[in-house]
Amino acid sequence: MISVLERCYNVLHGRRSSTVSSSSAVTLSSSTYCNSFLGKHIRRHIFDTVKFRVTKLDHNLYDIIWPSVKKLPKEVGFRDALEQDYPLGIVAPDIYAYTVFREFLDPIIKDYNYIDINQELLHPVTKFMEGDRYLVSEIDLDPQRKYVLSGTLNTTRNLADFELPKSLNHGQLELVERIITSVLLGKEVAKALYPLTSELEIEEKGSGTYYTMNEVLEDPSEAKLLLSNNGLLIPLWNIPDSERLHGSHWPYGRGVFISNGANLAVWVNVLDHLRIVTCSDKNHPGAIGQIFSRISRLMVVLDQNMKFIFDEKLGYLSSRPSAVGNTLQFKLTMRLPYLIKEPDNLKHLCAVRGLTHSRSTNTTDVVKLGNQQCLGITEQQCFEDITTAVANIIQLEKDLAMSNSLHIAAIFLNIFKKKKLAQSA
Structure with missing residues (x-):
């Protein structure tokens, strides 16, 4: 070796x-x-x-x-x-x-995470919201639906009394799955996910449905289609050489909880004990406040019912070293037809604002933007930072569109002037 x-x-x-x-x-x-x-x-x-x-x-x-x-x-x-x-x-x-x-x-x-290498690490305590401020956040980055096509938010947790899923045996995988699903399928989670729903409706419908990983991986899979259509599907690494990531018992003891509204999924024992993914409404893709509020309410319930691994330097730990700290990972799919014309400039604009940037392989003017830093800052600060950064990118796109419109208008004006001069001559 x-x-x-x-x-x-x-x-x-x-x-x-x-x-x-x-x-x-x-x-x-x-x-x-x-x-x-x-x-x-x-x-x-x-x-x-x-x-x-x-x-x-x-x-x-x-x-x-x-x-x-x-x-x-x-x-x-x-x-x-x-x-x-x-x-x-x-x-x-x-x-x-x-x-x-x-x-x-x-x-x-x-x-x-943009932290000085010589700086001593000390991750702050969890702070999703201040009072009830973010219980129902109305922040929508793109009310007109011109720029934001979809939005998702990921967060990761691991239980304090267990090894990561790849190192668990059959019995331990079952136990972790049972601990997590018993909370997810309970009334507290239902109330957190649907705060405006009546007690009677919660009693009748519950919080959502849990699918085993075998149900997700079967072909065709109703669960996988539902997840894919709503942007809730994560890389499953279901490949022959997957033992390095999953251990020797894949896909046993794994699964996914899908909320009734199909706007939130909790992956259980897939690399981490919990990986939560939520998506914005298709009619309001830029409603980043809603997905942050949903995660905030859910995490309050999970924190009350489970104990998670927390390191005072690195915060919440994950199998993915890029997702430690508060572990929040926003991802917005956006159409930026003017900024994309100068890809190097767009990449620089994202970098200086702390945003990750990747091009879509399917269309020429679509990019995916996300927050890069999730260590050393609270959840609330992370939300405010990406809200400000993406709003700024959208404003730059608007400015370029306006400049281009004015430029085209000026060209047409000059053409008309030349025609008038020719006619008068």
Whole structure:
């Protein structure tokens, strides 16, 4: 494994090692997905410090960096999904990795979250709302539905008394599933998801439906279609070589809860114990306040009924090192026909506002924007930051559209003037 790690180091730095046999157990390729964050931070002295370490569950450095160095499956969309779900090119094979490999992981996580590498980490306590201020937020970034096509919000939690799902046995997977679903299918969650619904209606309809992972993966799958149509589907990594992500018992003990309105899903034991995804209304895709309010109300109930892993430095921990801290990840699909004409400028505009940016592969003027920072700030601050940043991007798009309209109007005015002059002559 040490020789494999040496090859990994060379791959991440764009070099090939001639001293290591190519018959090694793991085949590496310099053409694999190598993230710039990882290449920048895996320095020789750090690498030599951590390469001999293993966690309590016997995971080593390769188990963290493999997405950036291993040859990937050739399935369509696998690479894109991996880059979106794991933008840092690393995974946390267990919770202990954050402590055992702290010298390696902390600088990467800080850099990604715009935190000075020399700054001491201290994540603030949870703060979704101030009083009742965000219980029903009316903030809609695009009331006219001209720019925002859809909006989603993810958040992740792991139970304090259990290992991550990939390390659980059959009985433990069942127990975690039972603990979580008993809360999700209860009245408290129903009241949180539908605050304006009567007690009688809640009694009759409940909060939602739980589907096992086998029901989701079957073909055709009613649950999967429902999730996909509402933007609630996450990468499931249901591939032959999925043991590195899921462990040896996939898909047993996994599933997804879907709310009655199909606007919220809670994935259970898929990489993390809970991964909550909620989507904006199709008639109000820019209603970012509604999805934040929905998550806020749900998390109040979950926090009262379950205890989650929380690190005073890194906040809530996840199998995805890019989703620690408050773990909130907003994603807005937007149409920006004028800003997209200068893609490099748009990328810069997003970067300076703390937004992630990716192009849609289907259409030329559609982009996906999201918040990058979720560490070192409260949930409330995260919501306010992305609201301000996206509103600013929309205003820039409007300004460009107006400038273009004025330019076209000026051209037509000049044409008419020339025609009048020609006629008078």
